[in-house]
Amino acid sequence: MRVLMTFALAVVLAAGLWAQAPADNDTLWQQYFTWLKEGDARTHTPLGYRAKLIAGGMTEAQADERMALLHQLSGQHEMEIVELYFDREYTASQADFNTAPNAFVVSMTENLRPGTALDVAMGQGRNALYLASKGWQVTGFDIAQKGLDAAQAEAARRGLHITTVKQGYEDFDFGQEKWDLVVFCYAWVPLSDPALVERVRASLKPHGLVVIEHPAEDPAAPRDPTDEANALLKAWSAGFRVLRYEDTIDEWDWRMRKARVLRLMVEKW
Numbered sequence: 001m002r003v004l005m006t007f008a009l010a011v012v013l014a015a016g017l018w019a020q021a022p023a024d025n026d027t028l029w030q031q032y033f034t035w036l037k038e039g040d041a042r043t044h045t046p047l048g049y050r051a052k053l054i055a056g057g058m059t060e061a062q063a064d065e066r067m068a069l070l071h072q073l074s075g076q077h078e079m080e081i082v083e084l085y086f087d088r089e090y091t092a093s094q095a096d097f098n099t100a101p102n103a104f105v106v107s108m109t110e111n112l113r114p115g116t117a118l119d120v121a122m123g124q125g126r127n128a129l130y131l132a133s134k135g136w137q138v139t140g141f142d143i144a145q146k147g148l149d150a151a152q153a154e155a156a157r158r159g160l161h162i163t164t165v166k167q168g169y170e171d172f173d174f175g176q177e178k179w180d181l182v183v184f185c186y187a188w189v190p191l192s193d194p195a196l197v198e199r200v201r202a203s204l205k206p207h208g209l210v211v212i213e214h215p216a217e218d219p220a221a222p223r224d225p226t227d228e229a230n231a232l233l234k235a236w237s238a239g240f241r242v243l244r245y246e247d248t249i250d251e252w253d254w255r256m257r258k259a260r261v262l263r264l265m266v267e268k269w
Ligand SMILES: C[S@@+](CC[C@H](N)C(=O)[O-])C[C@H]1O[C@@H](n2cnc3c(N)ncnc32)[C@H](O)[C@@H]1O
Pocket: 082, 083, 086, 102, 120, 121, 122, 123, 124, 125, 126, 141, 142, 143, 144, 147, 167, 168, 169, 170, 184, 185, 186, 187, 188, 189, 254
């Protein structure tokens, strides 16, 4: 009996000590990120979390130190943060983007015979649903689950069928000679990365098409390799026939500003 009580006491003490041990970085990140994810987007922000820490008994200096640590840890959780950012976009009461199908995608595909189409980083499916409504067999993928959920809900409402996959372009299996059409519309992917271009080329059927609309920054002050003058065109030239290329100023579908837009349509050659 005495042995049992000593053992039980040891367990209780150990549990107490464990409870008081400072949380490790993973735990601190999970506490923060769970709170961000589960609350209202207007109040569950980094500033809101700092206020919560202070309300919970931290001094301002301690809260600032914790926020600096969380900021540093965010570098290891980029994908989760991007997903949360877009999940919030797709569940906001008012969309901050054009929810109609992209005009360039529509005009480049409206006279085509429907086949198999892949919508890369499809978001809430505005283009995937449009293509499905025109008879295409559409697959789309994205990392934002709420976008995929919205796309499937809208497909059900309109009696359409689309296949959705929750995956990043990094891991998605594009397959071999599978698609008649691949769409990149405001897709957050490295569009001029030769490795990605080659994966897409291999995944296209002979004479398969790629349609891209991409918002870009000033080529004189590039922030991304695709911003460089002619970078998109060069990346998608070898092994393709260029059917359309435009580097212009126009209204963006996302963020609704008038700025540089790149448009490209190529055929596997
Ligand atoms: C600006 S939105 C465009 C969505 C859609 N194509 C459209 O035109 O409405 C960019 C999309 O890229 C997705 N995304 C971000 N990183 C990604 C990744 N690594 N792989 C696949 N999709 C990603 C986001 O979740 C988001 O839905």
